Amino acid sequence: MAAILGGGLGGLSTGYYLLKNNITNNSNLKLFLVEATDYCGGWIKSIKTRDYIFEQGPRTIRPRGITGLNTLNMLQDLGLSEHISYIKPDHPAARNRMIYVNNTLYSLPSSLKGVFQKNEPFSKPLIYAALNDLKQPQKELKDDSIYNFVERRFGKEVADYAISPMICGICAGDAKEISVKFLMKTLFEYEQSYGGVVKGVMKSMFKPKNEETLELGELAKRAQEEKWNIYTIKGGLDTFPLVMKQYLKDNDVDIHLNTKVEEIEFIDSSMVQLKKSNGETISASHVYSSVPSHILAKLISKQHPQLSQLLSETPFVTVGIVNLYFATEKPLIEPAFGFLVPPIENSPILGVVFDSCCIPDQNGTVLTVMLGGRWFNEKFGSDVTKDRLLEIAVKEIKSILKIEDKVTAYNVGILDKCIPQYIIGHYDRVDRIRDYIQNKNLPISLVGSSYDGVGINDVIYSAKTQVEKDVTK
Structure with a gap:
């Protein structure tokens, strides 16, 4: 057995x-x-009602890469193909992803054109980050934090406003502690082997790729052909x-x-x-x-x-999850996936997902606020109550998104030691x-x-x- x-x-x-x-x-x-x-x-837990779904953990899945396509193969085999709700690249939840800096919401560039334009809070177009990489000397290391790596190769602003909030969103962690191999193993290897990321990208273009192969089912093929950005399952993940x-x-x-x-x-x-x-x-x-x-x-x-x-x-971190439902027909938010808050803002929240934009069959406005993570005990202490987290979440939401409506329904969860940290x-x-x-x-x-x-x-x-x-x- x-x-x-x-x-x-x-x-x-x-x-x-x-x-x-x-x-x-x-x-x-x-x-x-x-x-x-x-x-x-x-x-993965879903609270389902006639008007809304509260996802208490993960809510969407990315279909990219061999791991993403493999999951789609499994879903097809389990008979879930017809239950999938997907979002394409032109959907607001795919195009509009924001960060909250200096009491202002800023949209991150979502196209190649945006890389050549100046987008606040960045002081220069992001193309300058690539130029910075070309100027930096090689630093031989066995491992490094993803923050240090990005700051060294692409500058402090990219590390603070792009990578740090991304790490908050993925694993509720501190980019200054998380290994660069967690998300950027290939780029780190380019630096170690070729002296820089751009140099590595250029040289790799002329080398044969030894990628793993996977026999794709109809669902995975469809996701590739239609360029799905993210997807979820109707009725709750x-x-x-x-x-x-x-x-x-x-x-x-x-x-x-x-x-x-x-x-x-x-x-x-x-x-x-x-x-x-x-x-x-x-x-x-x-x-x-x-x-x-x-x-x-x-x-x-x-x-x-x-x-x-x-x-x-x-190490593992604890995350507070506050789901909020506003029963109003008028839109309370601009269509987007949501926003993340860089750690340098010293905010009690990590970010907010606009569930009513990226999850189907939602009436009114549904938001999920993520709190704490790597900083949970520092921000709230070890004995914080769910009522206190709700109070903080609602206060932040109303301040940032200028929402005056009362919360119709809510759910608060404290996910103790829910995400491992790949330091x-x-x-x-x-x-x-x-x-x-x-x-x-x-x-x-x-x-x-x-x-x-x-x-x-x-x-x-x-x-x-x-x-x-x-x-x-």
Whole structure:
């Protein structure tokens, strides 16, 4: 029996790919999924009413790259093609993305033409950032923060007003701490290999590309042809994990909810025991851990303290989510995806998503305010109440967007330790973790957001690649 630890997107995807690789048919292997809560889907949760949908976690998915196309293949296979709502590049949610600086909302350039124009708060056209890269000397480093890298190559304004808020939006983190390899691994390698990004781009144009290939289904092909920018699922994004869970159940995967594991003990290279909080033990030949690395660290600490230490070194941040619904027919916002707030503004909020612009079937105005992240305790303390977060969010919204209407409905969530932070050295540490597991011949595989990417596409692709690697051993 193979055990999957955690019923979030990583665990569900692992079950899906184990089934797709016929692991149960080829070896008579039984699959068993253990989830500590009463819900499968992790941070993907949707509150649905007749008038609005509140997404309490992720809300949209990008279809780009091999990981994005892979997710579309999965959605098609699960029968969700007809439930997808997508946005093309000419949609306001694709074109209009803003930052809030000096009490003013500014639109970021969304076209090549915009790069050659002066756009506040930048003091010069962004094309000058490329010229700056050409003038800067090479700096040999093994890793660096994404902030330092961008400031060095493209200037402080780009680091402050473009990259820092982007990192807030992606992982609620501090660009001065996040590894450049998190988003700009290729550009960093250009600097290290060729002395600069522009030089690297030019030289790479004449080299053959060794990109991974993926057989595309009709849905993925359509997304490419129509140039989808982002998409979501009608009726709430949590439809995705709910359908995945049902797929696993239909294929005889035992799913045990409200089942907390307190310790993992490795007996030998083909036997592992999961000790539950009620004293019972689950024996398996292999375990796939999709739980956050800090949780796994506690489960294996007695037997493997060195591995536990490595796992616990990845920091996680807490994010406050405040969903707001205004039941008014008049538009309260300009059509856009939303706005982010650079950390140098010292604001209590990270940004705001205009859900009524990018999620279908919304009546009135729906907004989601993100708070805290890397600065959660610094801004709000460890015992902040949901009422206090609501108060702060509404105050900021009314001030920034000049909204005078009363909030009709709301939801407040505090997502404790919800996003891992890929700080400088993260990828080397993950290599050391996997080397330890391999050298000790431990029957465990690691999937999920703690290791190979924090986005929905990353988590799903992580499960796919890990399962395929294990199957071919």
